[in-house]
Amino acid sequence: MSTPIRQQYLDLRKRYPGTILFFRLGDFYETFDDDAKLVAQELQITLTSKPMGKDLRVPLAGVPYHSIDQHVAKLVARGYRVAICEQLADPSEVKGLVPRDVVRIVTAGTVTSEASLEAGRANYLGALVHRGRDAALALADVTTGEVRLVPGDAAAVELGRSPVAELLVEDLADAAGAAMPVVLRPLLSDMAVDAALAEQFGEHAREALVPGPAAAAALAHLLAYLRETFPAALGSLQRIRAESGADELLVDERTLRNLDVFPGPGRTSSLLAVIDRCRTAMGTRLLRHWLAHPLRDPARLAERHDAVGWAAANPIERERVRSVLRAIPDLARLAGRVGARTATPRDLAALRDGLRAVLDLGALLSSCGLPPLLEGALRGLSGAAEPLATLDAALAEDPPAAFDDGGVIRPGFSPEIDSLHALTRDARSFLLGLERLERERTGIKSLKVGHNKVFGYYIEVSAANVALVPPHYQRRQTLVGAERYVTEELKEHEARLVGARERLVELERQAFASLLETLAAGLAALQSVADAVALVDVVLALGEVAADQGYTRPVFTEGDLVIRGGRHPVVEAAVGPGRFVPNDCVLDSETQILVVTGPNMSGKSTFLRQVALIALMAQAGSFVPAAEARLPLFDRIFSRIGAHDDLAAGQSTFMVEMVETAQILHRATPQSLVILDEVGRGTSTYDGMAIARSVIEFLHNRKEGAARTLFATHYHELTALEGILPRVRNAHVAVREEGAEIVFEHRVVPGPADRSYGIHVARLAGLPRAVVARAEHLLAELEAERAAHGRSSAAHARNGSAPEPAFQPPLFGGPSPVEAALAALDVDGMTPIEAIQKLYELRAMVLQQRVPR
Template sequence: MRQTPQPGTLTLPGMEDVGLSPIRRQYLELKRRQPDAILLFRLGDFYETFEDDAHLAARVLDITLTSREMGRGERLPMAGIPVHAAETYIGRLIAAGMPVAIAEQIGNVPRNGIVPREIVRVLTPGMLLESDLLVGTRANFLLGLIRDGSGFGLAYVDVSTGELLVTTVTGPSAVELATAELVRIGPSEILVQSDESIDSLAPPGAAITRRGPELFAPLAATRAVVRCFGGALESSGLADHPLATRALGGLLAYVQEARPAATRTLQHPRLYAVGGTMVLDRASRRNLDLLESSAGEDSPTLLRVLDRTSTPMGTRLLRAVLGQPLLDVERINARLDAVDRLVADTALRSRLLAALRGLPDLERLAIRAGQHLLMPRECLSLASGLERIPGLRRALESASSDLPPLLDQARPRAVPEAVADVRATLRDGATVFEEGVIRAGVSAELDQHRSLGGDARQWIAALELRERERTGVRAARVGYNKVFGYYLEVSTAQCGQPTDYYQRQASGVDTVGEHLERLGWIRKQTLANAERFVTPELKEMESRVARAHDDALQLERELYNALLERLAARCELLADSARAVAVLDLLVALAESACAHGYMRPLVDDSDRLEIVDGRHPVVEQSLPPGQFVANNTALGPDARVMLLTGPNMAGKSTYLRQVALIVLMAQVGSFVPAASAHIGIVDRIFTRIGAHDDIAAGRSTFMVEMIEAATIVRSATARSLVVLDEVGRGTSTFDGMAIAQAIVEELHDDQRPGGAPKTVFATHYHDLTALASALPRLRTYRVDVLERGDEVVFLHSVVEGGADKSYGVHVARLAGVPDRVTQRAAALLKQLETSPSPRTARGSQSLQGDQ
């Protein structure tokens, strides 16, 4: 950004840069190209930032803010980071949601003027290819979003894997579905039009990037798509999806602007329907602790329980499938067939697991190969990973009988040509590009340059002995530094010593220093304690070494670039192989989890049944000793739509609700489930209203949040949905809460409501609601059982038929450590209230029963 002119200064149009130093003008020109990014401007061994960028960098990175004179006598704020540690600092800027543009020195410093600089990389939160900046277990999506009326177009890409998907969201529930889809995708960065407000849609933590509406204009977007992928829109299935096309076109234009090479490795866009998989809104994902726990970062989640993957790409695929359960019975059972085979065939599973363990991130390495970004150590890592793939193929081929289709199709290609190419070209142990990275024997010309350089170095090493003999100066030694190159060094004291007889005979002078100069030594540098010299022969040999070194390094760069070109040509094949490995890793992980935790295969079909025998909570049971978790049954279907669950606090009602939802979700992911048996009819959505929390930032109380979630459920649930509701109405007065709870139960039970009656598990402390069983034929009452022994209460955690008549709140207060005088007083008041109901309570009960 420009420095504000001093007050009283007249600046004419077109004269803004007059009086600025050349380096300042160069900086301003580069900054104009990326005005929204933090510009890291290479100066020697540092990347410097200036003006507003410097203030931001100093604050975010906690580095020193200084200043530098840049023309017109003005000192500009400046903050710098060392080049060798730049990736760490860049990662912190990206994590803070700041795009970063890197301006590197290009070419050599000219005789007159400044070194040319160009922006070589633009890094944004959603466009990262650098391994050090990416989390291996998570996809890193950049999402383009366009909104037109009540419809949305979404396109999202992970440039590190090439995955590219597009969809359109329309209809009366478009906002709700688009919000849920954004939560599922979890983009690192969202690209929108400059005038678009998406605060209510964007998930927390996503960086928002705004661009002009021309980027998303229909014609410009269509051209961007055709330019990137060729052909007509019809070939991509996008012709009938104008909003998806606009989102995709804007996304591609943005990627082309920041990282042009990234468009070469993108997969063909895959069009999908949001309704094609189970929709899980933000509340359900939070309440079920699928990927992140609402209790904290290190708390257990379903992902952590099931994650027995061996590769980064397998972990990413597991995260994806857990967030997007299937609705297609055939696809679910195909995945279950594969897992079933691996569970039954221990030998096959063990061989696959051994071959998978320790594989590098082949998917991201393949994409980096396609963009010529691989470092030597990454090339060797890619080769090492590809060498392991024949082991996977042998394991599959050794199977005793025919494999299920999903396993049979997941046969990765080994690509031996790429392995042989890398091994033949690169030196073992190479890490970064430097002299000697290319293996000997690859190029006769390179070997010749190295031989010349080696011979010259040997000659220089022998020069020390020859010059000592010729001059008679026994302490002379050959040295080298990067500034002066090779030299001959003699101490200052010895240079001042008188010459001996033989030296005077050879040169006719009185001191050693003069003697050396007479013999052709040229004084090059004077130090406090030594004199440094060169000879014509030494200078010539040094030039030969430098030329041989430069020629060898240039040739090594050419040979390395040629290797990258050959690997890039195999990028698509490498990426396909990596994705097959990810599928195998996912299936093996699901089978390992099933065997480790005692899961069983569910029966999944298109029926309207939800029957679970001895179901367990997959996350909670891991925190208990083996066999301690109390298993429970669930039975919902055409004749039983609502399960009304009552019982005391701390008895496990909320755990049971989550357990039912998680078993259904796991079944539709294609995983075995924690139950003795399970019959799961396809569920289109899982709705949850569990726990109490407010939204202070949005000005919403706990009860308001509860009612918003309940409204979403009542409005959107269908006969194919599963609804789990916990303590609806507890955030307000008893009578208001009971009235709302009863009205919601009646609504969800009504098969004449729009969408039909969903399968519902409704937990409540309003015990009077159990009376609804006599009026609602498809409502069943259950309770979480307890055992009373005098004043002692034992929670059995068993779900049994019938309603509860107590909540045992005073007992729970006693367990929580509330002082005895308080709990004793509460017990006395409770007994008084139970035996002498107030007139208002009586009127309230009659009113509810009368309404019923």
């Protein structure tokens, strides 16, 4: 038969399946049974056992209460959900079984421990919902109270570019390929959606705040999930920001990864790492958001660029303000704890220090002539005055971490608390003086007055002096070499002290809770202050980068893309100042597709990426690494770079390449920027060349207009397209030969490359000399064979006879069966699988042409 506490545990265990249940027992959180075995293994702690009934011992593993956060952080990071069961009453005041219940469930999207969070990165709980053809993604960061709604087609892009830690869905098909933990939720009725929104935001919240039924359902799922897992967090969710995506440059996860915009697995260098000079965590999070959500609104971009320009041009003011920013803590997450009512005395002390620094920041900025964006931020900073006054009045200057001994509330705030403080001070003074008095009374010079949690206050006398102990001393404890005693006087003063301390702690807890409620009532103002600080921080950081690195303000135009002296910001930072070779890029009405050739390692990919990064930085609101940048406002940036398998989805490298290319061809518009690097390299030479040419032709010949495209390739045959397609131009990376060696100049110049220099690169890479020599010999044979074939074809042409089949398929001569088949393809209407099948058919046609007649 189980003990009552065992039965209490089992009842809670049934209510929270799929979690690891941490059960509070005194100063420990314990796990039992299979949970204990798992926790012991994952946390590398000791697995023991505990008797919990007749002939019943169960596995047990526990952690001290003060270290629970770091242990939970490890488990959540490894994909587990953790239920925290607390004691709901003081065990010393309860007869029998202490009541317990689960107070929260910690998941990847609801974690708040600093041990689990990255300071400069948001941590979103997401909900993706479809209602008919309508889709929406709702995002909530419970650490700050931020809530975002992204409806329509932008929802899928947003899921990839925002740091979503956990995703709620009604249908697992909606989360196919998701990299984060996915939680399946039941379908919500319209009535349930309305009820959830009304409970959190008021009766007419759906009509006033939420754009469409899918967005309403997604937000309702977030609220319902938080009520189950972390109901306190609902107090911080007060502001909703609906985002349409229509005024943003859409950049999907693949493009952000290909351009190294953010750090990721296996790489630390990134655009963010180069330009993040922010002094606060709030600033870094906002900069991440700007880079992932560039704008298309010229007015808003002008505001950002005006502000960055002011910061770049005023170094003295910039550094003064930045020195104050260094002292400001993460006000947004502190405000989130205020809203959730989970802030500690130390949290509020940090909040108060931060608000004081905010007022200093405002005073500095108010003496400067500011552009409009910073003027708006200055108004937001003024909201710090009222909560600071509230904190100054109530909170002690240096409050302790806990309420055990008082000292949380400022003297003068509450007369009753002040009197209890005086009483405890007097009692402590008496007890400290008692030791001196008792030594004089008894003549025992080594007598000591001490305290412990079990026996309270005591008088300790060494065994050698026990004969001198007065009769009124009452023995309480015997130690090796000493005896401990109490007296009626000591017990009386101890009772006064303990009673006063307990009352003091109770009153201070009440006063602190009231202080939290007062601050939470003005939570919107606190969040606005945090937003304003983040904005100032980002603008000044970008201004400092622009001044230090020689970045220039971009200019937006209706048509042409003209970059003079453009640089790749990440590569430039890696190689050091003055060592990066700048390059120009012009895409205008005559050059909408630039075919870039040149050997490996020469800089083709760097050139492509730097153009895309300059466009992205410009529309994020940053200055750019170029001598001059005149750019159109792009609607999307697409990239197809590199090769990788998706074996879990049953896709080879080439299939992944084709799927990604197909998505670009279907979605790119004349307002898009397309970066394609080595398309077609995942299959045979002729297949790949056919695909590469057909991709260029498709982009060039679209009726609505060509997307501006940079196309890097090793297929030198594609350079012939400059003479066939009117808006295609060639460029190549210059190479200089010095004897048997080659020197990469990293300059992009007009015209095609003359050859690939692959064997030279192989030699630089360290291939064995025998391999390189053999490759050179084989290359000479192949080139001689091609030259002889060319002479034979010319002779046939002079004699009027049909030439032998060309070594190169006739993609670049007159119309051929392959070209006719390519021209007849309905590319927009084909699925990826159909496209692959058609490629095999085209290859068969090419091979048939090569068979000698």
